[in-house]
Amino acid sequence: MRTPEENIQLANMLFPEVKETPEDIEKKYPKRELKKGEMVLRFAPSPTGFLHIGSVFVSLIDRILTNQKGGTFILRIEDTDKTREVEGGINMIVKGLEGFGISFDEGMTGDDKSKGEYGPYLQSKRLDIYKVYAKDMIVNGNAYPCFITEEELGEIRKKQEEMGVRTGYYGNWAKWRNASLEEIQQKLNNGEKFAIRLYSTGNMENSFKMQDLIKGNVTLRENDVDTILLKSDGYPTYHFAHPIDDTLMGITLVTRADEWFASLPLHVELFKKLGFELPQYCHFSPLQKLDNEGKSRRKLSKRKDPEADVQYYIDHGYPKEGVKEYLLNVANSNFYDWKVQNPGKISTGFVLKLEKFNKSGALFDIVKLDDMCKDYIATLTAQQVYDMALEWAEVYNKNIAELLKNNREYCINIFNIEREGNKIRKDLVKFEDISTQLDIFFDELLEKEPVDDISEKVSKEKQVEILKEYIQVYDTNDDQTQWFEKVKVLASKLGYEKVGDVAMVIRVALTHRTKSPDLYQVMKVMGKEKVMQRLEKYIG
RNA sequence: GCCGCUAUCGUCUAACGGUUAGGACAUAUGAUUCUCAAUCAUAUAACCGGGGUCCGAUUCCCCGUAGCGGUACCA
Numbered sequence: 299m300r301t302p303e304e305n306i307q308l309a310n311m312l313f314p315e316v317k318e319t320p321e322d323i324e325k326k327y328p329k330r331e332l333k334k335g336e337m338v339l340r341f342a343p344s345p346t347g348f349l350h351i352g353s354v355f356v357s358l359i360d361r362i363l364t365n366q367k368g369g370t371f372i373l374r375i376e377d378t379d380k381t382r383e384v385e386g387g388i389n390m391i392v393k394g395l396e397g398f399g400i401s402f403d404e405g406m407t408g409d410d411k412s413k414g415e416y417g418p419y420l421q422s423k424r425l426d427i428y429k430v431y432a433k434d435m436i437v438n439g440n441a442y443p444c445f446i447t448e449e450e451l452g453e454i455r456k457k458q459e460e461m462g463v464r465t466g467y468y469g470n471w472a473k474w475r476n477a478s479l480e481e482i483q484q485k486l487n488n489g490e491k492f493a494i495r496l497y498s499t500g501n502m503e504n505s506f507k508m509q510d511l512i513k514g515n516v517t518l519r520e521n522d523v524d525t526i527l528l529k530s531d532g533y534p535t536y537h538f539a540h541p542i543d544d545t546l547m548g549i550t551l552v553t554r555a556d557e558w559f560a561s562l563p564l565h566v567e568l569f570k571k572l573g574f575e576l577p578q579y580c581h582f583s584p585l586q587k588l589d590n591e592g593k594s595r596r597k598l599s600k601r602k603d604p605e606a607d608v609q610y611y612i613d614h615g616y617p618k619e620g621v622k623e624y625l626l627n628v629a630n631s632n633f634y635d636w637k638v639q640n641p642g643k644i645s646t647g648f649v650l651k652l653e654k655f656n657k658s659g660a661l662f663d664i665v666k667l668d669d670m671c672k673d674y675i676a677t678l679t680a681q682q683v684y685d686m687a688l689e690w691a692e693v694y695n696k697n698i699a700e701l702l703k704n705n706r707e708y709c710i711n712i713f714n715i716e717r718e719g720n721k722i723r724k725d726l727v728k729f730e731d732i733s734t735q736l737d738i739f740f741d742e743l744l745e746k747e748p749v750d751d752i753s754e755k756v757s758k759e760k761q762v763e764i765l766k767e768y769i770q771v772y773d774t775n776d777d778q779t780q781w782f783e784k785v786k787v788l789a790s791k792l793g794y795e796k797v798g799d800v801a802m803v804i805r806v807a808l809t810h811r812t813k814s815p816d817l818y819q820v821m822k823v824m825g826k827e828k829v830m831q832r833l834e835k836y837i838g
Numbered sequence: 839g840c841c842g843c844u845a846u847c848g849u850c851u852a853a854c855g856g857u858u859a860g861g862a863c864a865u866a867u868g869a870u871u872c873u874c875a876a877u878c879a880u881a882u883a884a885c886c887g888g889g890g891u892c893c894g895a896u897u898c899c900c901c902g903u904a905g906c907g908g909u910a911c912c913a
Contacts (some may be wrong), residue, residue: 344913379912448911464840466909493911502841510843519841529911536913560842560908583844584906595905627862631851634862656851658844659906666850666863676876716875725875782871789872801872813874 299476300439308479309436311486312443312494316426316433320573323430323546327416330548332369337550339364340372340405342543344379345387348600349394349608351662352555352585355625359582360553361400362626362650372547373405374419378533388420394608398618399646416547421539428534431542431572432494432527440571441527443492444474445485468498472524491530498522500567508562511551511580511652521563537564545574556581556659580652585628586659598662605664615690615729619645620671627670628662630654642677668727676724680714683726687713690729698733701740711823712739715815723815738809739824748810748836752802762837764792764803769833774826778818807836 300308330338341357343349364371375388384390388409395401404414412419435441444467451467458465475497485492500520508516527538534542544552559581569576586595587603598606605611611621623645627633636648675683684702691699702709712735716723726732737743753761771784782797789800805814808829814820821829 342913346913376913382912444911446911451910459839462839464909491911495911513843516843523909526911531911533911535911555907555913556843557907557913562842581843581907586906588849597906628850631862634850656844660851661849663849663863669863672875721877723875724877779871785872796872798872805873811874815874817872 300479302439304479305437305439308442308482309433311479311483312436312492313429313433316429318426318430320431320434323427327546327548330370332550335367336369337364337367338370338372338548339551339553340374340544340547340549341402342374342376342554343391344376344382345384345391346382347384347387347390349391350598350600350606351608351611351625352582352598352606353391354395354398354400354608354621355585355628356553356555356582357395357400358398358622358625359629359650362646362648363551363553363652364403365646366649369550370403372414372416372419372549373402373407374543374547375406375421376536376539377420377422378529378536378539380531380533394612397612398608398622421534421543424539424543425532425534427546428528428538428542429532432538435496435527435571436494438571440497441494442475442477442497443482444472444495444524444526445482445490445492446474464502466523467495467525468523475524493526493530494528495524495526496564496568496571498524498567500563506566508566508579510559511578512583512655513559513581513657514653518563518566521561521567523564525564537561537568540565541568541572541574544577545569545572549577551578551580553580553582556583580655583656583659585662587662595659595661597659605662611728613694615687615694615731616667617671617674617686617728620674621667623674624667624670626650627666628656628660631656671727672724675726676717676722680710680717683713683717683732684710687729687732695730695733698736701736701743705740708739708823709736712736715819715823735815738811738814738820741828745810748806749812751812752806756799756803760792761803761807764788764800765807765833765837767792768800768804769830772826772829774822781818804833808832 332338339360341353341360343353360371373392375391377383377387386409388406392406392408404416405419406412418424432441436443446467454467454471455465458471472495474495498521500522502519502522504520505517506520508518510516525537526535528534540552543549562579566576584597587598588594589596600606611618623633623637626645626648630648630650632654633645633648637643637645640647678686684706688699688702691702713732726735733743737745756764767788768785771788773780773784776784785800785804786797789795789797792800794800801817802812805817806812808814808817808820808824
């Protein structure tokens with residue numbers, strides 16, 4: 299153990315340029331005045347050029363929570379790993395979340411823009427702050443410089459494995475803990491790089507209780523690992539930045555992914571040694587996916603699963619609101635019941651409860667997501683479908699965008715087929731799907747050749763006969779009932795038992811497919827001219 | 839290996855010691871003024887295993903097992 303004087307001497311050897319104290323820093327971050335129940339949350343991603351659907355999940359929850367209880371939601375960017383950083387990554391995150399209607403009250407608003415009084419909100423701009431606290435930790439004997447090399451670390455690990463003890467840099471294995479000032483000075487003189495490590499005083503044998511707002515009461519072992527606080531490049535690790543930033547920014551509840559749960563003991567020790575008050579915590583279990591032909595589960599991975607990337611949903615034109623509803627349903631499974639009882643209400647009105655979150659990982663069920671998106675689109679008007687589809691198409695499908703723009707009224711009429719009344723059509727999951735709906739209405743998109751599945755049932759000659767007869771009775775002034783009556787009469791006149799047989803012939807001649815929306819409405823939207831043209835062409 | 843968290847139909851889950859273990863998605867069958875989508879019926883389908891505690895355990899406790907997470911100068 300070093301004396302207090304030695305600690306001060308050491309701190310000045312390491313950080314001669316740091317003059318400020320934690321008190322100086324904390325003066326710049328006045329305590330927030332919060333009303334009762336108000337919360338300050340933060341979403342803190344790394345700008346790796348990839349927005350995970352799990353990030354949308356967590357930030358959506360954060361946003362709803364702060365809307366409900368009042369408070370502030372902050373976007374802080376954790377760009378402390380220079381090797382993984384991607385240019386424009388911040389913009390991507392901001393835009394991506396904006397696309398889902400998730401906005402922030404404070405924090406980064408773009409690659410080099412931010413708003414709010416508790417910044418900087420970019421960790422790479424906070425390096426001086428971390429240094430002040432690192433120096434203070436050394437002064438108090440809570441941290442020390444470590445010059446260990448990767449090779450040495452590997453040797454320690456190997457030895458530990460051979461001995462069958464826990465691996466890691468802790469206790470007596472932490473060889474730089476009590477190095478002499480002379481030894482340190484010598485390394486410094488050689489210009490060797492060093493990291494700052496925590497001088498842990500925890501004991502693995504001791505356990506303590508904590509509350510996690512999702513998991514409930516949990517029992518943890520004390521941390522005893524001398525974790526790196528400041529890397530040799532001067533950047534902090536997540537562990538060190540977390541207590542400092544969240545304290546200075548006045549975060550009341552730390553919401554984060556479950557993978558952090560295991561380092562909670564470390565964070566508790568750090569808060570204590572930094573003299574900070576511990577915030578509340580909750581850890582979200584990860585979105586998972588079935589692997590190995592359904593034998594095991596794993597986290598949704600950006601490498602293997604296209605649906606892990608938010609861009610996947612944007613590319614295909616998934617309705618944002620539908621995706622949000624699905625995510626909300628994963629969060630609190632009573633969301634569905636709420637939705638049934640509150641039809642038409644926007645999903646953000648739902649009251650989320652942290653204690654209702656599932657404690658283990660949930661499988662990401664894209665089938666269910668599709669179903670919810672289908673339901674959502676079914677609630678829209680034709681005009682809304684048109685607008686949203688166009689917005690999507692302008693970026694992701696230029697051809698369809700042109701088509702939509704050049705045929706506005708026609709397209710809205712198409713989207714309106716089976717959209718009114720009590721029998722609402724539900725076949726659109728995402729806006730990408732509109733093309734199959736539009737195809738049959740445009741000659742240039744229509745399948746070149748009609749399907750030939752029905753000639754076994756109704757021969758080609760008979761088909762022609764039916765169509766010729768149908769043209770005679772076809773009248774655009776008929777209402778749906780009259781139209782159907784005519785088809786029925788036609789069927790019995792020509793000796794068909796089922797109306798369906800006749801209707802199918804008309805359908806194929808008209809749409810070149812065996813499946814289509816309501817025939818009467820299709821013809822109505824198409825207009826007499828196009829209907830006659832198609833039927834006559836089919837007759838030959 | 840060690841540490842922690844979790845464990846109900848195929849999937850997401852409800853149940854807060856006593857229920858025919860409920861719902862949603864998926865699947866199957868049927869209905870429907872035409873096909874498909876939908877809708878409406880109906881059906882199939884679950885308390886991880888073993889010990890306790892209790893008049894009574896899916897529920898509480900312990901052990902085992904499995905899954906997940908962590909065990910980095912990544913976050």
